Amino acid sequence: xELNRRTVIAGAAAAxxxxxxxxxxxxxxxxxxxxxxxxxxxxxDGTKVYRWSLQNGGTRLKVLSYGGIVQSxxxxxxxxxxxxVSLGYDNLAAYVAGTTYFGATIGRYGNRIxxxxxxxxxxxxxxxxxxGVNSLHGGRLGFNTKVWDxxxxxxxxxxxxxxxxxxxxxxxxxxxxxxTKVTFTLTRxxxxxxxxxxxxxxxxxxxxxxxxxxxxxxxxxxxxxxxELHLAAGRFTPTDAGLIPTGELAxxxxxxxxxxxxxxxxxxxxxxxxxxxTAKGYDHNFVLDKGVTARPEHVVTxxxxxxxxxxxxxxxxxxxxxxxxxxxxxxxxxxxxxxYRQGDGLALETQHFPDSPNESSFPSTVLRPGRTxxxxxxxxxxT
Numbered sequence: 001x002e003l004n005r006r007t008v009i010a011g012a013a014a015a016x017x018x019x020x021x022x023x024x025x026x027x028x029x030x031x032x033x034x035x036x037x038x039x040x041x042x043x044x045d046g047t048k049v050y051r052w053s054l055q056n057g058g059t060r061l062k063v064l065s066y067g068g069i070v071q072s073x074x075x076x077x078x079x080x081x082x083x084x085v086s087l088g089y090d091n092l093a094a095y096v097a098g099t100t101y102f103g104a105t106i107g108r109y110g111n112r113i114x115x116x117x118x119x120x121x122x123x124x125x126x127x128x129x130x131x132g133v134n135s136l137h138g139g140r141l142g143f144n145t146k147v148w149d150x151x152x153x154x155x156x157x158x159x160x161x162x163x164x165x166x167x168x169x170x171x172x173x174x175x176x177x178x179x180t181k182v183t184f185t186l187t188r189x190x191x192x193x194x195x196x197x198x199x200x201x202x203x204x205x206x207x208x209x210x211x212x213x214x215x216x217x218x219x220x221x222x223x224x225x226x227x228e229l230h231l232a233a234g235r236f237t238p239t240d241a242g243l244i245p246t247g248e249l250a251x252x253x254x255x256x257x258x259x260x261x262x263x264x265x266x267x268x269x270x271x272x273x274x275x276x277x278t279a280k281g282y283d284h285n286f287v288l289d290k291g292v293t294a295r296p297e298h299v300v301t302x303x304x305x306x307x308x309x310x311x312x313x314x315x316x317x318x319x320x321x322x323x324x325x326x327x328x329x330x331x332x333x334x335x336x337x338x339x340y341r342q343g344d345g346l347a348l349e350t351q352h353f354p355d356s357p358n359e360s361s362f363p364s365t366v367l368r369p370g371r372t373x374x375x376x377x378x379x380x381x382x383t
Contacts, residue, residue, distance in 0.1 A: 033159050035152035040064060041092030047147050049092055056159050057190030059381060066095060067144040068105030068163045068182055070212045072335070073192070078308030078383040083218035085309065087345040090335035096145075100332065101211040104144035105182055106137045108167060108174050109365070110209035111285070111321060111354035114244045116173070118357035120203055120366065127173035134242055137211070139172035143180070144211070157188035169202065176202030176369075191380050198373040205357045205365045206373050213325065213345035216304035216311060220336030223343045224325065225266025230301040231259040231320065233286035237353055238275055245355050245362075249287055257284065262301065265324060265346065281326035281343070285319045285353050292318045292363055296376050300348055308383040315350040315377040318363050323347040350377045 033056060040051040049066040060074035060082065073086040088102045089095055095102070116127035116135035128139025137144065148163040160183060167178040183195040196208045215224050236257050237245040252258040256268030256276060269281055276282070288299050296314035303310045313320070325347075328340040356362040367373045 033154060033157075035154075035159060035161060037150075037152070040066070043092075043096070043147070049147060050150070052150060052152065052161055054159050054161070054184070054186045056157075056186035057188050059186055059190035059192060061184065061186055061192060063150075063161055063163075063184060064092075064095070065148050065150050065163075066092065067103075067146065068148050068165075069095060069144070070103035070210065073212065075190070075309060075381045076383065083221075083307070084335070085214055085216050085218060087213035087215065087219055087334055087340060089333075094332075098332070100213075100328070101137060101144055102213055104137075104211045105148070105163065105208070106211050106349070107143035107165075107180060107206070107208045108138050108172070108178060109135070109205060109207045109357075110137055110211075110349060110351050111207065112136050112242075112244055114242070114355050114358050118205065120175070120205065120357065123175075125173055125175055132242055134244060135172075141172060143167070143208075148182075155185075158185050160185035160193075174204055176200040176204040176367075178204060178206065178367075180208070182208070189380075191378055193376065193378045196373065196375045198367065199369075199371075200367050201369055203366060203368050206367045207352045207356070207365045208373075208375070209321075209349040209351045210377070211347055211349060213347050214302065214311065215345045216302065216309040217307055218336075220334050220338035220340075220344075223266075223341075224304075224346050225264060225269065225343055226305065227265050227346070228262045228301075228303045228305065229259050229265050229322070230262040231286050231288075231322065232290065232299045233288050233320070234260060235287040237285045237287065237319075239278065239284065239354075241278055243279060243283060243354075245285065245353060245359065247359050247361065252286075257282075257286075259286075259322075262303070266343075269324065269343075279326060282322050282324040282346075283326060285321050285351070287353070288315075288318055288320060290318075292316065296378050299350075302346075302348065310382045312380040312382070313348060313350065313377065314380070316375055317350045317352060317377070319351050319353050321347065321349040321351055321354070323349070350375075 062072040116129035127135040151162040185193040300313035
């Protein structure tokens with residue numbers, strides 16, 4: 001059964017204050033490497049939402065049970081000073097009302113499916129449409145709107161969270177009951193690892209990802225156009241006016257989409273390339289040279305020259321969606337109290353390609369009973 005969109009009842013705004021006040025016991029638990037659970041807010045149906053804090057290897061991570069959302073990600077700069085490098089909010093109400101997917105766990109299908117429709121084994125399925133005529137990030141009530149069950153763990157020198165959600169057959173139009181487990185791990189080296197798993201009782205399609213927006217200068221610290229980006233991708237998937245892939249795998253050489261050597265994001269973003277005009281910047285899937293691999297491989301490097309912070313991303317997935325924060329318009333306010341404007345953050349979503357269920361030449365996203373969907377993405381931080 002499809003649930004009505006949840007809204008926040010009185011008291012949720014105050015939860016932001018409650019969640020940010022770390023007592024002595026909390027600080028001691030974090031320093032001892034133990035996950036810490038705090039109340040964050042209450043939804044209209046009475047469901048309580050919690051925030052979990054993790055700390056390890058110099059990295060600090062805060063995750064909400066609502067949407068599996070990364071609410072804060074703190075890493076040090078070249079002088080050892082920590083800053084939150086992810087965009088988000090300080091209260092539950094903003095996440096419930098928001099449409100930006102800040103930090104969210106995305107499912108069942110990350111990115112777009114044309115006209116919210118696909119055919120599998122001779123049956124056509126109509127999905128929830130929430131992006132014009134298309135379905136985006138799982139539909140109107142995707143995994144980013146669900147309250148996940150959270151189980152903390154420690155494993156040797158590592159610390160983390162297991163998040164669980166079961167999507168019933170027919171939810172948002174998708175076939176099959178999908179049992180999903182997402183594991184966030186902070187390693188002793190400060191790496192943030194995400195492991196995704198899912199099983200189904202009917203053939204379905206799955207494409208899980210995370211939608212954290214990064215600004216390595218610090219949340220609210222201005223634009224990301226001077227960040228240097230390297231993508232191990234010699235091709236990308238051009239899109240139509242609705243940002244649906246045309247099916248072509250186009251070479252990046254000689255275009256603004258060439259990040260095969262590190263360059264500032266803003267260097268070519270104002271060039272009047274038709275693809276940049278349509279998307280108002282970068283909002284494209286890059287085809288990783290390595291393809292699908294058995295183990296995560298290094299495919300992305302993002303560096304902020306000012307702070308020295310560097311993010312390296314390893315994945316076993318065949319693509320990464322690079323979104324340059326094109327639709328941030330100054331109406332949203334982050335926990336720093338500063339507004340987010342165009343280009344104040346960027347997303348790097350490891351994934352299979354958009355609209356793969358409708359493009360037979362793209363790597364398949366079909367999951368069948370008896371098989372387990374597994375994929376891993378690792379984020380390494382340094383200066």
